[in-house]
């Protein structure tokens with residue numbers, strides 16, 4: 683037997699090119715969520731250093747959640763490639779939420795990420811199947827063209843969630859509305875901030891802090907409203923704008939300044955989970971643009 687021959691397993695069917703690409707999209711999603719989790723210090727959020735403003739979860743809870751989600755992102759990318767309507771994507775998303783809750787003992791670690799990154803994986807699967815590049819502009823266009831109408835009618839539905847209640851009470855743009863509009867905060871603000879910071883010479887942590895604080899300054903993070911009311915959201919946005927105005931992630935002292943904001947958030951139990959998801963989504967788009975080019 684040739685010792686270098688690839689091992690064939692009777693249980694695992696060989697992957698075609700599309701299947702291999704969907705697996706890479708899924709791995710990129712898990713790696714990007716890990717990037718977000720591992721970044722520290724970050725305001726009020728869980729990292730491996732501490733649990734921020736949370737008493738029901740820590741870094742280990744997030745790792746269990748990530749392990750439970752590893753197949754979801756691959757499957758949703760494959761559904762996207764099949765020209766799926768919104769309904770099968772939604773069914774996969776609901777199943778993934780159940781897996782997450784099972785893995786974490788009922789704690790919501792990644793509901794927003796399942797939604798936003800799930801849609802992005804589906805859009806990448808669809809773009810690739812149509813022979814188009816998986817770059818930021820195409821991903822946004824495909825998302826809107828394929829599922830924009832369904833997402834808009836979903837956003838109008840009166841859901842009984844923290845996010846929907848906060849959006850109704852204060853006229854905010856919730857996670858569903860962000861998606862229905864083609865993720866404007868991600869594509870117009872957070873991803874450009876990540877790229878600009880890297881281009882200006884920020885190190886990896888500085889660039890990610892720059893992107894995270896940009897997300898906090900821009901998005902109507904309904905988690906902040908749920909914990910701290912409208913005032914909580916506005917104060918968090920102001921602190922984020924101040925951080926950016928003083929040089930953001932480009933300054934040598936960025937981490938020390940982020941640690942001070944972290945302490946203020948923990949004092950008030952604030953946690954910008956929606957902004958954290960947008961950082962992960964920006965890291966995912968960066969990765970996917972690279973792997974799309976490398977696999978052609």
Ligand SMILES: CC(C)(COP(=O)(O)OP(=O)(O)OC[C@H]1O[C@@H](n2cnc3c(N)ncnc32)[C@H](O[C@H]2O[C@H](COP(=O)(O)OP(=O)(O)OP(=O)(O)O)[C@@H](O)[C@H]2O)[C@@H]1O)[C@@H](O)C(=O)NCCC(=O)NCCS
Nearest residue numbers: 775790791792793794795800843845846857902904955956
């Ligand atoms: C469409 C849904 C995502 C529901 O969305 P909705 O806005 O109605 O409400 P929420 O259930 O409140 O969840 C939204 C989550 O999205 C993140 N988020 C918040 N604001 C925004 C925003 N403006 N733009 C984008 N994303 C946003 C946020 O998720 C992150 O934070 C969560 C952790 O927060 P934590 O502080 O622990 O909060 P809780 O445990 O909830 O409360 P307490 O601890 O304070 O008591 C974590 O999930 C992060 O990811 C919001 O939580 C969706 O549920 C849905 O419809 N799902 C079906 C699946 C589907 O259709 N999928 C589509 C194809 S894949």
Ligand SMILES: Nc1ncnc2[nH]cnc12
Nearest residue numbers: 719727728791955958959
């Ligand atoms: N690191 C984190 N901590 C708390 N909530 C989050 N939602 C998404 N990422 C999070």
